[in-house]
Amino acid sequence: MIVMKFGGTSVEDATAIRRLVSIVRQQLQRQPIVVVSAMARVTNGLLDCARWAAEGKDADVQAKLDEVKARHSAAADELALPEERETLHAALRTQLAELTGTLDEIQRGGIVTEALSDSVSAQGELLSSLLVAAAFRADGISSERIDVRPLMRTNDDFMRAAIDFEVADPLLHETFTAQVNAGCVPVTQGFIGSTVDGRTTTIGRGGSDYSASIIGAAVNATAIEIWTDVDGMMTTDPRIVPEAAKIKTISFAEASELAYFGAKVLHPSTLRPAMVKDIPVYICNSRRPHVQGTAILSHAPASKSPIKAIAFKRGITVVNVDSVRMLMAHGFLARLFEVFNRHETAVDMVATSEVSVSMTLDDTRHLDAIIADLQEFGEVTVERDRAIICLVGEQMKFTPGLASRIFTPLNQINISMISHGASAINASFVIESALVDEAVKRLHKEFFSELDEETFEKVDV
Numbered sequence: 001m002i003v004m005k006f007g008g009t010s011v012e013d014a015t016a017i018r019r020l021v022s023i024v025r026q027q028l029q030r031q032p033i034v035v036v037s038a039m040a041r042v043t044n045g046l047l048d049c050a051r052w053a054a055e056g057k058d059a060d061v062q063a064k065l066d067e068v069k070a071r072h073s074a075a076a077d078e079l080a081l082p083e084e085r086e087t088l089h090a091a092l093r094t095q096l097a098e099l100t101g102t103l104d105e106i107q108r109g110g111i112v113t114e115a116l117s118d119s120v121s122a123q124g125e126l127l128s129s130l131l132v133a134a135a136f137r138a139d140g141i142s143s144e145r146i147d148v149r150p151l152m153r154t155n156d157d158f159m160r161a162a163i164d165f166e167v168a169d170p171l172l173h174e175t176f177t178a179q180v181n182a183g184c185v186p187v188t189q190g191f192i193g194s195t196v197d198g199r200t201t202t203i204g205r206g207g208s209d210y211s212a213s214i215i216g217a218a219v220n221a222t223a224i225e226i227w228t229d230v231d232g233m234m235t236t237d238p239r240i241v242p243e244a245a246k247i248k249t250i251s252f253a254e255a256s257e258l259a260y261f262g263a264k265v266l267h268p269s270t271l272r273p274a275m276v277k278d279i280p281v282y283i284c285n286s287r288r289p290h291v292q293g294t295a296i297l298s299h300a301p302a303s304k305s306p307i308k309a310i311a312f313k314r315g316i317t318v319v320n321v322d323s324v325r326m327l328m329a330h331g332f333l334a335r336l337f338e339v340f341n342r343h344e345t346a347v348d349m350v351a352t353s354e355v356s357v358s359m360t361l362d363d364t365r366h367l368d369a370i371i372a373d374l375q376e377f378g379e380v381t382v383e384r385d386r387a388i389i390c391l392v393g394e395q396m397k398f399t400p401g402l403a404s405r406i407f408t409p410l411n412q413i414n415i416s417m418i419s420h421g422a423s424a425i426n427a428s429f430v431i432e433s434a435l436v437d438e439a440v441k442r443l444h445k446e447f448f449s450e451l452d453e454e455t456f457e458k459v460d461v
């Protein structure tokens with residue numbers, strides 16, 4: 001069995017869905033389970049509707065609903081068999097009626113609770129999966145659309161629900177294995193689940209990748225394929241460095257670092273379930289299915305390049321605490337980090353000296369309260385508009401002289417924090433946001449002017 005997950009652009013209209021069908025058709029002997037996202041832009045549109053409904057902007061809600069309806073209904077006309085067309089339209093109508101019902105409830109209450117928000121945003125996947133299953137049947141492939149919600153059990157932390165694996169794994173396993181063994185291609189939804197009492201939840205924006213990996217692990221799939229609209233993971237963002245190359249093979253550990261550092265191809269949690277079961281994850285381009293994408297493996301072949309990719313995250317805030325009575329005092333750091341814990345804020349990078357601690361934050365919602373609490377530890381200063389640059393590569397630890405290769409090209413660029421974790425697969429540092437492009441260009445030139453063709457490939461566009 002394999003899991004094939006198709007993102008929003010890969011199901012955005014009838015043409016994209018036909019492409020999806022022909023991609024899956026070539027893999028039928030591998031017993032695919034298909035997981036889909038909502039059509040491109042639909043989740044955002046639905047969330048807009050929820051907000052507008054609460055604000056009483058009925059005309060805006062109606063206009064967006066009409067658009068969503070029209071897109072699905074046009075695709076249904078193009079994709080479904082003539083004899084199935086009416087049933088498919090009826091199924092879409094039922095789904096849309098559920099959506100309208102929830103929007104009415106939001107409008108009456110004047111507020112979008114997180115639970116209602118999930119009931120609304122889940123409709124995108126529920127709609128698109130109807131179309132995809134119908135498209136398979138129209139192409140002579142036995143297929144059934146499975147509502148994943150009763151299987152994908154979560155807690156009730158709406159909008160970011162956590163999976164209850166003990167319940168979900170056996171249910172997913174049983175249902176999908178039975179479908180596949182019956183010669184059927186099941187089509188199901190990413191992103192959504194439900195609570196023990198049957199209320200719809202979502203697992204966080206972009207979560208369909210994660211769903212695919214959870215399902216893949218539950219059925220012991222031999223591969224998890226993430227079909228998207230790029231060729232794979234890249235050495236860096238091609239918008240900054242047009243010569244950026246595709247990475248052919250990368251390890252779970254390296255890819256996790258990149259996903260976390262905002263390489264948008266993968267939801268950061270995706271690799272966890274796959275790693276536990278050692279299932280390879282492939283990133284493939286549904287517009288260019290002949291192109292070999294990126295393979296994410298537990299052990300990627302050793303590369304001649306010490307660095308696999310340069311990632312970065314802008315909009316970082318650095319908080320410094322200077323204190324003379326600090327580091328030697330035991331328990332100091334524990335108490336300091338307790339402040340962040342109390343304000344539910346994650347710290348990404350930490351650097352310490354005898355008299356100071358510097359930390360980077362991504363989420364500054366509680367910054368004022370954090371600063372107030374930190375003042376009891378020493379003098380607090382804040383640097384805004386910073387960025388973390390992160391170099392990732394397993395071969396780093398075997399490469400002497402790497403620090404000078406990293407920092408020499410960056411002369412004249414002020415570097416404020418450096419961290420090189422014990423795992424030695426990531427070297428990160430902080431600079432001003434405005435200097436990111438320049439720094440990334442220089443580093444890319446240093447490390448990727450000559451490509452190790454075993455690991456990287458030039459992208460021909």
Ligand code: ASP
Nearest residue numbers: 037043191205206207208
């Ligand atoms: N449709 C959801 C979103 O836009 C989930 C996903 O596409 O992964 O966030």
Ligand code: MG
Nearest residue numbers: 007206209265
């Ligand atoms: Mg996505």
